[in-house]
Structures are given as C-alpha cells and as structure tokens.
Amino acid sequence: MSQWVTEPLEDNILRLAPYHRFAVEGRSYVVNTDRFRYARLDDKTAAFLAAWEDNPGVRPPDDVRVTLVKTGLLPWDRGGILPDGAARLDRDRRAADKWLAGDTGRTSTLCLMVAQECNMACVYCYGNAGSYGGGGLMTEETARRGVDWLVSHSGGNRKLVLSFFGGEPLLNLPVIRRTVEYARQAGERSGKTFTFSLNTNASLVDEAAIDFLRANRFEIIVSFDGTAPAQDKHRPFKDGSPSYAVVAPRIKMLLSAFPGACGRATLYGDTDPGEVLAALKEMGFQNCHLVPASGCLLTCETPEKDLFRRERDRAADLRRGAAAFVAAVKRRDPAEAARQLKDRDLFWVTTIGRWPFMVRRLFFCGAGRSYLAADVDGGLYPCHRFVGLREYLLGSVYGAEDPPRGLFHASPVTESEECRRCWLRYVCGGGCAYDNIASTGNPFRPGPAFCRQFGQTVETLIDAAGQLTGEDWEFLYQSNVVARPPCPLDF
Ligand code: SF4
Ligand code: SF4
Secondary structure, eight states: OEEOOOSOOOTTSOOOOOEEEEEETTEEEEEETTTTEEEEEOHHHHHHHHHHHHOTTOOOOHHHHHHHHHTTSSOSSTTOOOOOHHHHHHHHHHHHHHHHHSGGGSOOEEEEEEESOOSBOOTTOTTTTTTTTTOOBOOHHHHHHHHHHHHHTSTTOOEEEEEEEESOGGGGHHHHHHHHHHHHHHHHHHTOEEEEEEEEOSTTOOHHHHHHHHHTTOEEEEEOOSSHHHHHHHSOBTTSOOOHHHHHHHHHHHHHHOTTOEEEEEEOBTOOHHHHHHHHHHHTOSEEEEEEOOOOTTTOSSOOSOSBOOHHHHHHHHHHHHHHHHHHHHTTOHHHHHHHHHHTTOGGGGTTTTSSOOOOOOOSSOBTTTEEEEOTTOEEESSGGGTTOGGGOOEETTOOSOOOOGGGGSOHHHHOHHHHTOTTHHHHOSOOHHHHHHHHSOTTSOOHHHHHHHHHHHHHHHHHHHTOOHHHHHHHHHTTSSOOOOOGGGO
16 A cells, blocks of 8 residues: 655644555565665554554554654654655756756767668567668768767766667668777767667677677677567568577577677567576576567557566566575575576665665656667657657757757656656656557556556565565675675765
C-alpha cells in the first residue's frame, strides 16, 4: 500500500513522510519514497502503519516511533518538520533546472544512424525494417558534421561518445572507419576524447571489421535473441531465411575479441526469458540484457499493447535469481552470489538503501538532453527510436544553434501526474518516453505494464536485501562480491 501525504494536515493528525508498504512471503517492508530508504518491519510497526492508514489520528508507541524515525517517516525531533508535497515539488523542479543548466544537460553522446537499411527483417523492429520511414546510408560529410556538432554543443563535457547505429551499421563500415579517424582528430583539436560504440546484428562481422573495432576500443552491443527458434522466428533475414546459423559463428568470433560485449535480446510474444538468458550465456555472453519489445510508432496507428506476453515468467525468473542469491550468501558461496548478481541484473540489491547518498533520479534516460540521434541526413532527434518521427525532429547537425529540446527538458518526476505520486519516482525517473507514447500516446503517461513490472522488480530486490544480516553484508564485502559503501565523511 502506498501513502502520499502531501498536504499540511490539521492538528492532532500524525503526518508521515510519503511511503510504500508491502510484504513478500510474510516479510513486511516500508520504503521512504522521498529518500528511498527501506526498512524491514516488525509486526508491531506494520500493524501501526496499517492502523494509521485507516485513522491518521493514532499515535505510535515509543518503540514504533524509533523505527519510523530511522526510516525518515518521522522527523528525529518532535518539533521537526517534514517537507510537504509543494515543498518537495519546488525542490525537485529547482534540481531539474540546475541539472539542465549545467554540463549534465548538454549533449555528450551522439548516435549516428549511419545506415537506415538492414539486411534483417525483425518482426518487432520499431524502425520499420531499419529504414525509420526513410532509408539510405549516411555520407561521410554528414557524419563529420555530426562530430563537429557534438564537439561544439557539448559544453564542458570532455568525454564524448559516438554511437553507430542502424538498421545495420556495418552496411556502412567505410563511413564508420573514416568517421572514427575524423573524430580522433577533432578530439585532439578540441581537447576532448571520443569513445565509440556499435549496435550490430553480427551478420556482417568478419576479421577485418573486428580488427578495426578492437583497435578503436569499441563498446559492442549485439542484438541477438539467444535461442535458434527465437532468433529464426523473430530475426529472419530480409528474404525470410533463418539467421541463427549465420550469426552464431560470427558472434563467437566477436566474443573472442570482445569478451565483455553485451548480448541484447528482445522478448517478444511467448519467448521464455529463462531460456533466452541461458542461451546467451551458452553462446559466451557475460553481459546480457533482456528487453521486452516496444511498439512501433512509425507504422502502427494503434501500437500493439501486448508485445511480450510472459511478464509473469520474467518476474518469476527474477524472484528465483534473488532467492538463489540470498541462499548463496547464507551458505557463504561468493562465486554463486556474484554469478546471480550479474546474470540476473540484481546489482541494485547491493545499493538500495545502503549507500549513504541517494541521488534522486529526475529523468529516465538522457534522451533529448545528454543524448541525441542524427538520421542519415543529419536531422537531430531525441534518441535513436524517435528517428523518422517528424513531429520530434529537433534540428540538424548542419545548423549552428542548439535546438530547442521541448518536452525533453521537463522532468516527468515533476510534470507527470502519475510519476509525481508514484513511490518509485526517484529510482525510475518516468520511464522511456518512446514506450510511454507507444503505450498511452503521451510521453509523460507511462504504460501500466511498465510501472507494474518496475514495482515488482524493486520489491523483489528490496526483499532480497532485506533478508541479509550485518554478517551477510560483511561476508559480501570481504569476499569482494560487493563494494563497501564509502564513508559519508570522506566526501
Ligand atoms: S514511469 Fe511508472 S514507475 Fe516510473 S515513476 Fe512514473 S509512474 Fe512510477
Ligand atoms: S527515450 Fe527510451 S529509447 Fe530513447 S534513449 Fe530513452 S529509454 Fe532509450
């Protein structure tokens, strides 16, 4: 149950900071929404909160008061004042403005859509078979203008990233090669450094491409659906032929040069997320990322709302991973604990509520702010997924002005009615704007499936962390599975 006590209340009514209360298999927790600190609740405190939710006139016994103070639901002194909803909103708006006015709000990553063409025809492609409603290959001249644009619009950011994307970017490898060379020179001239990333379907990878990517220390993300049936069904070549047998040996070759490459699988239809994860591991990926397919705004008048139907399997898989992690810690098995943390993306378990500083997240991602995408003609969009949606065109790499970023300069945490009231707002930041539009037609209105999944994930992670004792944490620190939180006085 979530409570949002945002208005000043009359005398005689106990005012608590906003919180979320939940239970997993009989273990009760409360999360202070504002500070994002959680506490495992004893029965007495849980019963008090349940009573207070019915009648805010009740008073906590002293031992319950101590628990409420520890989680920040009550101020530590009786005369203390908790900020009310308006004060919190004002604080968050000022924080967002400050963030946007500084270098954090300037562009530091530019995605170059070097090929709006693809040799595959993935059934869930949000880019309309990689063409994004247009098509073609980016010229060297446009790519260079992109580099120059990034250098001159990056403010004080010294580390810049060029991300090569498509379609299939390796269809335009000659331009990628020359752009990397040009970016290095531009970096030397401007005192900035460039790093590079590539998202590829791996079908065109060969030794020459690998040599080039390795020499330039590319970060590699491979779009690959893990199992042969899923890959062949959802990621066929354009002529309809299956792709698994073609990409599998090339992915292995890539992984021998880039063992840290990320395997990114799209969950679609009835794909089993557990099978996909196991197949990615089997292929040799150490870093795996599983993402449900999103709707395609370019082609679908009414975006599909049920692209991935096994949401429950995914939540169950996470719960299994969290339970395996806790069990490994309890039996003092550092290798298995580390494996579960990594394989299941459970790293939040180690930070939630334990690090001394919680930075309130006011945006879900950098789209339209630190991150922009340029289409083959140099048109600038908030991110790669928006390419081709003319209503979101922000400007051009051929223009000198910093383009107006419109709604991307407003934080959903302060401007979205749903997010403003949500207990997850400071760890979520408002969801993916593209997915929000695909689900609800409104970038500030998230789809209920995303919010439900996000909430389930965070509750599972909190429950895993909440089952660990002080000795368990000490074991994790001493066996280097988890970094010890820094001393708050050292900063
Ligand atoms: S997108 Fe959903 S989960 Fe995220 S803050 Fe908004 S309402 Fe909460
Ligand atoms: S808006 Fe969505 S797709 Fe675009 S960068 Fe953000 S999270 Fe990714």
